[in-house]
Amino acid sequence: MALRQTTILAFAGGVGGAKLALGLARSLPPDQLTIVVNTGDDFEHLGWHISPDLDTVMYTLAGLSNPETGWGLAGESWNFLDALDRLGGEAWFRLGDRDLATHAQRTRLLGEGLPLSAVTRHLCERLGVTAEIVPMSDDPVRTIVHTDDGPLPFQEYFVHRRCEPRVRDFEFLGLPSARPQARLLEALAGAERLIYCPSNPYVSIAPIVNLPGLQPLIASRRAAGMPVVAVSPIVGGAALKGPAAKMMTELGLDSTVIALAEHYAGTIDGLVLDVVDAASAPAIELLGLRTLVTNTIMATDADKIRLAQETVEFALSLKGHGDTETGRQGDRETGRQGDTET
Amino acid sequence: MALRQTTILAFAGGVGGAKLALGLARSLPPDQLTIVVNTGDDFEHLGWHISPDLDTVMYTLAGLSNPETGWGLAGESWNFLDALDRLGGEAWFRLGDRDLATHAQRTRLLGEGLPLSAVTRHLCERLGVTAEIVPMSDDPVRTIVHTDDGPLPFQEYFVHRRCEPRVRDFEFLGLPSARPQARLLEALAGAERLIYCPSNPYVSIAPIVNLPGLQPLIASRRAAGMPVVAVSPIVGGAALKGPAAKMMTELGLDSTVIALAEHYAGTIDGLVLDVVDAASAPAIELLGLRTLVTNTIMATDADKIRLAQETVEFALSLKGHGDTETGRQGDRETGRQGDTET
Numbered sequence: 001m002a003l004r005q006t007t008i009l010a011f012a013g014g015v016g017g018a019k020l021a022l023g024l025a026r027s028l029p030p031d032q033l034t035i036v037v038n039t040g041d042d043f044e045h046l047g048w049h050i051s052p053d054l055d056t057v058m059y060t061l062a063g064l065s066n067p068e069t070g071w072g073l074a075g076e077s078w079n080f081l082d083a084l085d086r087l088g089g090e091a092w093f094r095l096g097d098r099d100l101a102t103h104a105q106r107t108r109l110l111g112e113g114l115p116l117s118a119v120t121r122h123l124c125e126r127l128g129v130t131a132e133i134v135p136m137s138d139d140p141v142r143t144i145v146h147t148d149d150g151p152l153p154f155q156e157y158f159v160h161r162r163c164e165p166r167v168r169d170f171e172f173l174g175l176p177s178a179r180p181q182a183r184l185l186e187a188l189a190g191a192e193r194l195i196y197c198p199s200n201p202y203v204s205i206a207p208i209v210n211l212p213g214l215q216p217l218i219a220s221r222r223a224a225g226m227p228v229v230a231v232s233p234i235v236g237g238a239a240l241k242g243p244a245a246k247m248m249t250e251l252g253l254d255s256t257v258i259a260l261a262e263h264y265a266g267t268i269d270g271l272v273l274d275v276v277d278a279a280s281a282p283a284i285e286l287l288g289l290r291t292l293v294t295n296t297i298m299a300t301d302a303d304k305i306r307l308a309q310e311t312v313e314f315a316l317s318l319k320g321h322g323d324t325e326t327g328r329q330g331d332r333e334t335g336r337q338g339d340t341e342t
Numbered sequence: 343m344a345l346r347q348t349t350i351l352a353f354a355g356g357v358g359g360a361k362l363a364l365g366l367a368r369s370l371p372p373d374q375l376t377i378v379v380n381t382g383d384d385f386e387h388l389g390w391h392i393s394p395d396l397d398t399v400m401y402t403l404a405g406l407s408n409p410e411t412g413w414g415l416a417g418e419s420w421n422f423l424d425a426l427d428r429l430g431g432e433a434w435f436r437l438g439d440r441d442l443a444t445h446a447q448r449t450r451l452l453g454e455g456l457p458l459s460a461v462t463r464h465l466c467e468r469l470g471v472t473a474e475i476v477p478m479s480d481d482p483v484r485t486i487v488h489t490d491d492g493p494l495p496f497q498e499y500f501v502h503r504r505c506e507p508r509v510r511d512f513e514f515l516g517l518p519s520a521r522p523q524a525r526l527l528e529a530l531a532g533a534e535r536l537i538y539c540p541s542n543p544y545v546s547i548a549p550i551v552n553l554p555g556l557q558p559l560i561a562s563r564r565a566a567g568m569p570v571v572a573v574s575p576i577v578g579g580a581a582l583k584g585p586a587a588k589m590m591t592e593l594g595l596d597s598t599v600i601a602l603a604e605h606y607a608g609t610i611d612g613l614v615l616d617v618v619d620a621a622s623a624p625a626i627e628l629l630g631l632r633t634l635v636t637n638t639i640m641a642t643d644a645d646k647i648r649l650a651q652e653t654v655e656f657a658l659s660l661k662g663h664g665d666t667e668t669g670r671q672g673d674r675e676t677g678r679q680g681d682t683e684t
Contacts, residue, residue, distance in 0.1 A: 046446045046449070046450060047389045047390065047446075047449055047450075047453070048389065076421075077419055077421050077439065079418075079419050079421070079438075079439035079440045080422060080439045080440065080442050080443050080446075081443075082440070082443075083439070083440035083441075083442075083443030083444070084443035084446055084447060086443070086468060086469075087443055087444065087447040087465060087468045087469075088447070088464070088468055089443060089446060089447040089450065090450070096421075097419065097421035097422045097425070097439040098421045098422065098424070098425035099425075100422050100425075100442070101422050101423075101424075101425035101426035101428070101429055101431060102425070102429065104388045104389075104422075104426055104431060105426060105429040105430070105431040107388070107389055108388060108389075108431065108432070111389070122430070123429060126428060126429045126430055127428075127429075
């Protein structure tokens with residue numbers, strides 16, 4: 001399937017986002033795709049700067065990611081971590097021996113004064129990634145998960161505590177003074193479509209879209225004819241990966257694609273949902289969103305490419321925010337696609 | 343061979359020193375041996391504090407050292423370093439995956455405010471080392487090698503430049519304000535014998551003995567009956583390991599055990615030299631040193647234990663600095679031992 005000539009901006013978090021990002025990168029030439037990645041999960045560990053989402057997207061696009069976990073490197077060894085554990089060190093964050101080199105090199109280059117975006121470009125070049133991966137900001141943002149056990153830095157919540165504490169709220173330290181990375185702003189100005197990858201809406205997409213000044217910019221681009229399409233990370237009432245569904249429940253919401261649509265309503269134009277949630281499509285349409293119902297499970301690279309291409313075609317079928325007439329047309333077109341998939 | 347009840351203080355650098363330290367540790371109960379290790383080779387690399395000599399002694403005494411190299415861990419993997427090299431990182435210092443955990447944990451504990459001596463004790467406990475290993479100082483000392491290519495931090499000279507630049511002089515940054523570690527002072531006060539392991543006299547033993555106040559303390563202990571014995575790292579005109587012989591040549595000295603004896607003359611009482619240098623013993627005796635001629639090559643653990651025990655027996659055969667009469671007796675006794683070995 002050949003995609004029409006278009007320019008795509010995608011926002012992504014970790015594993016789920018990286019899968020769609022791979023599909024997009026395999027479907028579009030490098031100069032027509034910009035992948036902006038959440039850095040709210042970044043943290044300092046053992047003296048090194050770790051950017052889990054950037055690494056997941058980078059490793060995935062480099063063809064180096066671990067297909068079992070989605071994060072980390074394929075064929076990784078764990079000798080460092082085993083030895084650290086033996087020495088009584090902090091071994092809760094899974095650092096593979098090869099992965100560790102990424103953190104060492106990133107930390108060194110940051111220490112030399114390079115911004116995170118330049119460091120990311122350098123690492124991508126070294127790993128042979130041609131698609132453009134951009135951290136959402138060169139300024140530090142640190143996600144804090146407020147829980148019944150108190151506030152927890154994201155990796156403490158996510159990895160050390162295995163998402164067990166009950167979530168109350170989220171806070172993004174540094175966000176009010178973080179500047180959207182320049183390439184994000186440039187790409188947004190030029191993009192024909194904006195895609196939210198199937199990433200956690202609260203801790204992956206929210207830190208990006210809540211960067212100062214970004215929401216008005218996205219709104220104005222929508223008004224000027226750039227639809228925004230999200231791919232649902234919620235499938236059949238559960239999250240494919242990570243704590244999104246658990247978070248929704250703990251926040252007093254249903255962990256359904258309809259609740260996800262309500263979360264995004266007013267800020268996006270279309271939602272891609274899984275065939276198992278096909279019955280929810282009419283309710284989502286009533287919220288003013290167009291829908292594409294398709295198989296959103298990305299088990300293989302072929303799945304990732306197919307979903308990316310269907311998502312782009314769906315986004316291209318939508319017209320801007322204001323254009324209801326053509327929007328309906330896109331909707332009907334989409335309905336057919338969805339029927340074929342189910 | 344059962345050693346007489348005695349208390350030994352040993353000064354050591356890296357590989358050669360660690361071998362004799364192992365022999366001593368296998369021959370004496372833990373409360374009768376203190377091994378003080380050079381920290382002038384320490385450096386900061388990739389944001390971590392690395393203590394090469396402490397690690398070599400610790401790994402050796404833990405039975406974990408690489409028998410091929412003498413440094414690093416047996417059965418080590420190099421996936422971190424290979425990945426770092428691929429990323430264009432600083433891969434010249436050979437950091438194995440398991441070894442890296444030692445640096446991570448040391449750096450973390452130092453960052454928590456623990457002194458290097460306490461960190462070393464912790465690491466030794468974790469690795470099952472029962473002998474006492476003490477860094478010469480908790481204060482930073484950094485060896486600079488002045489060369490024809492300018493001043494080089496020790497690891498830059500030793501590892502990165504492979505000891506190739508011609509040596510002019512040595513400088514120990516921080517040494518004038520470094521305090522000898524408290525356990526070094528306590529052990530010196532109580533030791534019956536002080537042994538300089540077969541380590542580089544310029545960059546391993548010199549930083550220790552030149553700690554402020556230490557030379558007068560050693561001299562007063564010698565006067566009070568604590569002989570000092572050195573084991574020669576120079577065998578047949580070459581260094582068994584490392585650049586000692588090359589340094590001697592570049593400093594305008596002969597790279598011989600006699601030149602080594604001249605270096606130590608006046609500050610030690612006895613010298614253990616190899617059988618291949620037996621002909622040099624009379625000249626060394628003329629410098630006022632007693633000698634033990636024996637096989638100093640430590641290929642196996644049995645060699646290390648034998649040399650350690652012979653060295654201790656030799657040291658016990660010597661009396662303090664001032665006691666010439668008994669010194670001669672020790673000398674004769676030693677001569678017999680040496681004859682037996684040769």
